[in-house]
Amino acid sequence: MKSGYSLIKRFQQSRCMIKIFITISITILFYFIFLFRPLLDYYSYKELNLQNQTKSLDRTLGFDHIYVVNLDYRTDRSKRLDDIASYLGLDFEYFSAISKDDVQILNRYGSADMSPSAKACYLSHHYIHKLMVAENYNNALILEDDADFELNITDIMTDIHRDLPTSWEMLYVGHCYEGVGEKVGKSSSVHRLYKSVSPMCSHAYAISYSAARKLIELLDPVIPRGTFDYSLKVLIDEGKISSYSVHPQPIVQWTATDNPSDISQSIPLSFSLLNSTSLFLGYKQ
Numbered sequence: 327m328k329s330g331y332s333l334i335k336r337f338q339q340s341r342c343m344i345k346i347f348i349t350i351s352i353t354i355l356f357y358f359i360f361l362f363r364p365l366l367d368y369y370s371y372k373e374l375n376l377q378n379q380t381k382s383l384d385r386t387l388g389f390d391h392i393y394v395v396n397l398d399y400r401t402d403r404s405k406r407l408d409d410i411a412s413y414l415g416l417d418f419e420y421f422s423a424i425s426k427d428d429v430q431i432l433n434r435y436g437s438a439d440m441s442p443s444a445k446a447c448y449l450s451h452h453y454i455h456k457l458m459v460a461e462n463y464n465n466a467l468i469l470e471d472d473a474d475f476e477l478n479i480t481d482i483m484t485d486i487h488r489d490l491p492t493s494w495e496m497l498y499v500g501h502c503y504e505g506v507g508e509k510v511g512k513s514s515s516v517h518r519l520y521k522s523v524s525p526m527c528s529h530a531y532a533i534s535y536s537a538a539r540k541l542i543e544l545l546d547p548v549i550p551r552g553t554f555d556y557s558l559k560v561l562i563d564e565g566k567i568s569s570y571s572v573h574p575q576p577i578v579q580w581t582a583t584d585n586p587s588d589i590s591q592s593i594p595l596s597f598s599l600l601n602s603t604s605l606f607l608g609y610k611q
């Protein structure tokens with residue numbers, strides 16, 4: 327009798343143990359789901375974000391960001407660039423350029439013998455370098471609003487990035503009057519990478535973060551050495567910045583005759599692309 331009683335008691339005890347076990351298991355599962363869910367979400371978010379980053383680099387020609395210097399009232403130019411961006415799948419951020427009529431700002435800078443529009447151009451680029459550093463971009467492509475592109479600019483830049491040394495500071499994707507320097511890399515593409523040789527013009531150049539900091543310091547807008555592109559060229563000639571150039575240039579200045587440039591009104595630039603995106607989209611020169 328006694329042993330039968332203790333058997334039942336032991337059975338009840340073990341049932342109790344099972345109940346406790348199940349309760350603990352459910353509690354652990356509950357905590358797992360509700361505590362670790364955010365962790366799982368975080369990892370999948372990170373993965374998505376990485377995908378987004380890769381995607382967004384495609385939309386910025388392999389750079390962290392693309393700025394376009396544009397005077398607010400030149401909507402004719404931003405409209406053409408909007409068309410190009412949407413056709414080529416690119417993201418541009420427009421930067422409100424300093425105008426030659428912004429007398430107050432211009433007077434704060436430089437007594438050098440430069441025209442108001444040359445001063446305004448210099449300052450616009452200076453402010454973009456500061457903005458880029460403030461935004462903490464590793465690098466950025468800076469365009470002026472008269473830029474025109476090879477239709478396959480994305481493929482061209484993919485090739486160029488393969489050859490570009492990781493230590494690059496400047497890359498002239500577009501330039502003027504430049505001699506062809508020493509070849510860099512092994513690409514057999516039409517558009518290839520070279521060391522820069524006294525590049526001029528500033529319609530399409532990329533800079534690294536460290537170059538942006540150097541330029542802010544070395545290209546002081548209070549005591550400019552000359553126009554912005556000339557001052558840059560001097561720094562490169564002096565070896566203060568390591569610079570590369572693409573030949574033939576895949577980004578040129580679009581010079582419509584009825585659409586005089588606000589920056590350099592006099593120089594007729596006759597560099598042409600193999601296959602111009604602006605012409606392809608129906609714009610007439």
Ligand SMILES: *[C@@H]1O[C@H](CO)[C@@H](O)[C@H](O)[C@H]1NC(C)=O
Nearest residue numbers: 370371372373374375376378
């Ligand atoms: C990825 O980019 C898209 C479009 O810009 C955006 O809607 C989405 O929230 C982004 N995803 C993440 C995880 O950042």
Ligand SMILES: *[C@@H]1O[C@H](CO)[C@@H](O)[C@H](O)[C@H]1NC(C)=O
Nearest residue numbers: 478481482485515516600601
């Ligand atoms: C880009 O297009 C040109 C013709 O317009 C062609 O010669 C060149 O090989 C192309 N480059 C790439 C990288 O696809």
Ligand SMILES: *[C@@H]1O[C@H](CO)[C@@H](O)[C@H](O)[C@H]1NC(C)=O
Nearest residue numbers: 477478599600601602603606
């Ligand atoms: C330019 O590219 C377009 C689209 O790929 C093509 O249809 C056209 O024939 C090309 N034009 C020239 C001159 O290569």
